[in-house]
Amino acid sequence: MKPLRLLLLDCRSALRRLDPDFESGTLRERLDDAILEIAQGEDKRSSTPEVPVPETHVAQQVAYAWQVAARDLRYAHPELHAQVFEKVRRLLDDGDLVDPGVEIQRLQASQAMALSSADTARRELDDLRQALADAVPGIDARIPSAEATRLRMRMLIDAGSRGSGLPPPAHRRLDPAEIAPTREELKEVAEGRRTLTREEREWCVTEAMVLCGFTRTPVQLLADGEQALARIILDGAPAPAAG
DSSP states (O other): OHHHHHHHHHHHHHHHHHOTTTTTSHHHHHHHHHHHHHHHHHHHHHHSSOOOOOTTHHHHHHHHHHHHHHHHHHHHOHHHHHHHHHHHHHHHHHTOOOOHHHHHHHHHHHHHHHHHHHHHHHHHHHHHHHHHHHHSOOOOTTSOHHHHHHHHHHHHHHHHHHTOOOSOOTTSOOOHHHHSOOHHHHHHHHTTSSOOOHHHHHHHHHHHHHHTTTOSOHHHHHHTOHHHHHHHHHHHSOOOOOO
């Protein structure tokens, strides 16, 4: 039925060119109805049985629509049709045309690579910030992470230029007595004025589990945050005797 529909399309284009009253006549309506009926019949036949739609289906539909429009243009405006034809020929000769489906796949692959690179960079940045926080603790937890990182870098550079020491790095194994934060430091943590180092955090979790009678797991204690962890130890540990 497709050749018949193409024939009717050509007839409609020729009649439109030859008969000035064609657009207002009933013949045009009858031709339009016949073309539409044939197209609908083709759609029904193509849908049964189900056939996988190729990736280039949309591009083919667009190309076909341009083909039909160009066929009408050939009779209604031959000079314009010749110009369009020449433009199409030059594009084909250049060989720069890319199938839209292939181009979309390339863009999707590039986006996936960019997202993967961004995730890797984000993880590396988090690791560097954590290492810097372990090396230079004592920054107010309420300070935004970017600003806290700049402060730690400044403290690290200043300490290096003066030759002064920094708090023990996180990877260094210390005696539990050296790791345990003082009561004043715990108060600062509870009030959000400083954070715990990794060793201090591990010590506080162990101490809090003992004070809670092992009714809470480390995951539950850490989920409440460092401030709540410090309060458990402050509330459960006896205050130092007055000198």
